[in-house]
Amino acid sequence: MVDPAVLDRTLETALARGGEWAEVFVEDRTANSAHLDDGKIEELSSSRERGAGIRVVVGDSTGFAHTSDLSPEGLTAAARAASSAARSGDGGVRTVALEPRRHAGSPAPKYRPADVATERKIEALRTADEAARATGDAIGQVSAAYADSTRSIIVANSDGRHVADDQVRTRFMVQCTAIGDTGLQTGFDAPGQTVGFELLERHDPAEIARRAARQALVKLDARPAPTGKTTVVLKRGAGGVLFHEACGHGLEADLVGRDASVFKDRIGTRVASPGVNLVDDGTFDTGWGTFAIDDEGNPAASNMLIEDGVLSDYMWDAIEARRRGHAPTGNGRRQSYRHLPMTRMTNTYLLAGDTDPDDIIASTENGIYCVALSGGSVNTATGDFVFGITEAYLIENGVVTAPIRGANLIGNGPASLRQIDAIGNDFDTWAGTCGKDGQGVPVSSGQPTLRVNGMTIGGTASA
Amino acid sequence: MPERSHDELYAIADALIADAQDGEQVEVYVGSVSIPTSTSSTPHCTR
């Protein structure tokens, strides 16, 4: 995309006004999607984003500029803008010697999106539509989408780092609406991985569609959720976002550094029940949040955050790590070359324990069994978080019984982590988009079946 | 990024419209939006 000599000169320009550290991030991203709705292939859409973002750090201040012009002149202009945005210093010339680094690279797709015939994408959408409609007469509307993205990045910085990576992701989404006497209900499923078209060999579109359809149908019979304190059993995969919200965001070093996390100054202390092991792993197989190098050029890693209930470390981006004298952990990510990187999660997993999931349900007298959820959010400064359940059932006397309507569960991160009292020996993951300060990045979360006591459920049925 | 004048944006759009083929409708939207720097304080996740 950009010649190393040009990157070199761009960094020199960026440092010419006395910057301490500079970085060029080059990105070329191509994305394609196809959308079926209302029984018809509605639209195919393509996008291309190509450009560079340049950062210059002087003390605590960061200058940033971005450009879609990758010519030497375009990069020079952006480098000048970034250097003047950072507080000006002594000036002078600094030479940067880039050392290209080799690394294993992000997972290589079996079928690159560009090599897949459009017919196959469309056929998958039709398959999903038919399968969803065949699931039940009450299915009124089916929307299905296929999306792939191919992202090539180059990162070069004034430490001499020079790395490149290609990241290919594919996702398939189905949303169904079911119509019943009590109104409309929706069901949704959307697996995504860092792979090419082989996603659909791993996840049959018809099966994705049936899961979404069944979820909508089940909810037609759902009764109002209860109110007040309850015991929550989270099915494997479904509740990973609980940890993403309950503590993941609070363990991002930039928020800790701003004194906006309840987990500040807690390293080495007990923050969760014994047996709770939480890891953020950007190298995990072909996870939705997997990559070889982060958007600051640091290799992704498997980082233990909580070990047997004790907080072991935060996640770090390059700037916050530099500020605090910590090694970066491969968690510096950005939505695009137009955005500044921040500390971000990748694949955040609570590791499996040794209890049979069936025993967890059987030993729960009364509570809620959560099978699917819609997402959540957290105030990291207070630790208060919520997440929405989209498919859940009552547990009565150790048995899963009636479905309940959508509701939010609310808790406090540090409290909920200590209220985990059973961890299953199974495991599954969930793909989503994590938003922070207006930037969205692909992440996954995962967990075994587990039980949390004392969460508050926001239903409408009297307790 | 410097803001582009409407004339510049029209010039690009007009060039593409001129490439439209017979019987084809083409619409070009050209926007130059500066990136808002205001931030939301609450991280959140959606599927």
Next chain:
Amino acid sequence: MGIRVINDHRQGYASVGSLDIDLARDALAQARSNARWAAPDEFIGLVDLATADALPAAELDVYDPAVLSVPTADKVEMAFKLEQDTLARDHQRIRGIETAAYGDVVGSSVIVSTEGIRVASRRSAASASVVAMAGEGVETRTGYGFTVGRSPLALDLSEAADDAAERTLRLLGAKQGPSATLPIVFDPLVSASLIGLIAAACNGEALIKGRSMFVNRLGEAVAAGGVTLIEDPTDARFFSAGARDGEGVVTRRTELISEGVFAAALNNAYTGRRSGAGTTGSAARGGYGSAPGVGARALRVVPGNRSQEEIIAGIDQGLYVQSLNGLHSGASTVSGDFSVGADGLMIRDGHLAEPVREMTIASTLQKMLLGISEIGADEIWLPGSAVGVTLLIDSMSVSGS
């Protein structure tokens, strides 16, 4: 830029984040190729000039050149000043600032089509916001303050600092309250997002595709009789105001709900043709990355005539909601299910009383709309697409300890 190609009633789309003409031509070719795969739909087609210009376009003054002429250093200084001002409101108890931000945006765009559309727009907005923190550890409470204008010169930092400090400090010592069924007073900052949800159910695209709780309910009472909901992008008080929509059609005032009755849907050219109602100038672009959809951008509930204080004075026991958490995961405009986390203050004997946290409030959007028993006189113009106003809903399930 974004390019839409329609051939034989089949639509394809492509975008490119650059003004490079070669990349733009690639995108045009890609959009053309994408169009071949879409199913033909007789209602697909670009809007014609007569439809786009069916009404005179509003003359709006929504751009202030000061947004660009004020030096960047001064803007950065505003964020620092807001931080210091907020801390200074109570050095003892406000222990830190989570974020203090200044932001501005100049949106400049043109739309040109083979059907004769040729329109341009330019808009500016500037805002500064701050989140203050008080209290230690999990007892920390946060509160938000903001100020918004067409340029940095229009901002009132002092007001933002006051709001953030007051909203933070009044929550100090909050505990989880008991579960109950209570009347709920929504603060204007919160009600704006509720109003946005109601408008989403009036979205013509959602209605056509059966994904709205208002499907087949046109002409029916869907809200309390005092509720009139208006979408009006020609009202220049909205920071999102504009004379043309995302397809170049003139915008106009549309009453979505008239005295409680679902009166009209929002439509773009496609949904307007398909539903037979015609476009309302509501084509919405979420950037250039996708073809225009349908969306509200300037929503207002006709205000009542009492202040928030007067409304609260009439309530024996209730909950005043200062902030909501989890709206995007807990509210569905399809089923109407509503269950959201809330922080705020209890209302006792007509006054704000002790603060509460970690509560949820739940109902259905349908019941909430019918239960709006009072609308405040206190309109607040926000950076988003809806005006905030105090709302009283007569009864919701509150869940806590």
